[in-house]
Amino acid sequence: MRIAIIGAGIAGVTTAFELSARGHQVTVFDRCGSVAAEGSFANAGIVAPALALPWTMPGWPSLGAGRSFGWQWQRRRAAQDKNAAAAHENLFKLAQFSLQRLQTLRRSLQLDFERTEGQLVLLRTERELKQIQPGLDRLAQFGLSAKLLSAEECRAVEPGLNPDQALHGGIHLAQAEVGNCRQFAHQIRVAAQRLGTQFRFHTTVRSISPGTPAQLVHEYTPPTEQPGPSTRYAESKDAADTHPAPHGPQQDSFDAIVVCAGTGAAALLQPLGIKLALATLHGSSLTAPLRQLEAHPDLGPRAGLLDQATGISISRIGQRIRLCQSGEFDASPxxxxxxxxxxxxxxxxxxxxxxxxxxxxxxRGSQVHLPDGLPLLGQSGRSGVWLNLAHEPSAMLSWTLACGAASVISSQISGDQAGADIPATTGLELSRLAV
Known part of the structure; x- marks a missing residue:
């Protein structure tokens, strides 16, 4: 099959690889000059199935400040839906499958990206522990180990923790990783290209038309100036390794089009009658090299941490440290x-x-999500158009579902979704929204 993918973020590039691995002819379109150039550029790099639980669970875990009361009300109302529990369980299973798929890809493709294992949720007070207890009980129902640690045990896991900072305890998530999402995306891109995937960077998709085949109108839109260090993202000059593109709108036909466009998805889908209540949330991060002191080898973190009180993550990215705050509605770039x-x-x-x-x-990067906090994965209800969107409501967790969702939708498009290892996606499809 000839398949187009719109968007070369972590969702798009993993989907491109999975479809190419199944023998399809894949072309990826992205308005930027490289993969992982926007919402996947400098995210927290966390892959943690436990953190995929909906934040509407009391206090588990906070994904940051800045959400409006109205949006919180919509999310809580969605969580009360009679089908919400089953959908959240399928989301959790998809997150577990995604971590396993990531690990399989790393081993089978011999990928060498910056990564460490484990995630520690830091609890400053006993009150915070009581707040997250319902979430811990839910994790136990799903069979995931989340070990409650004392303050001393937390410092044994992370010896660099400040001994003078008040710490009640923590939750250690062994089934989690933290790493360089952008580096992984570039390596998966190379693997996809070896299988025949073509990337069309600096190319904006103007419209899509359902059908057999489906139609896609795209236009080469090179930047007028290179982004500087103060812009919301930076990108590599990868566009030169793609085929020269003619100027003006161009139309191509494909057997399937997969929309992984993130913040650009709503404008493409609305003309098809798919009107989604997608909200754009913005996340910020800061990254810098770790200070190296021979007398203090554990000056920084060993893996990933989440400060429960603020929702700010702290990640070890190679020899760098990255902090990420997400979940802001402020539209300023x-x-x-x-x-x-x-x-x-x-x-x-x-x-x-x-x-x-x-x-x-x-x-600073942007993510889109829906009021129920669930992704959109599967058929769009329009012939030839598929959706792989809204994985997580924050820049902190955008990697968690990517590998699993890519494998699932690639199986569905290829017609082999009955595979024993592919998790069910009931409740994660567009049909739940009745649009």
């Missing part, structure tokens, strides 16, 4: 000084002096 201040404070609370601030990289 600029990083808020208050967000930077809070991330610096959290770092100073837990790992004072760990970052070389003189080489600091700031980033």
């Amino acid at each position: 600029r990083i808020r000084p208050a967000a930077m201040t809070q991330m610096h404070k959290v770092l100073d609370d837990w790992f004072p002096g760990a970052m070389q601030a003189g080489q600091l990289q700031q980033w």
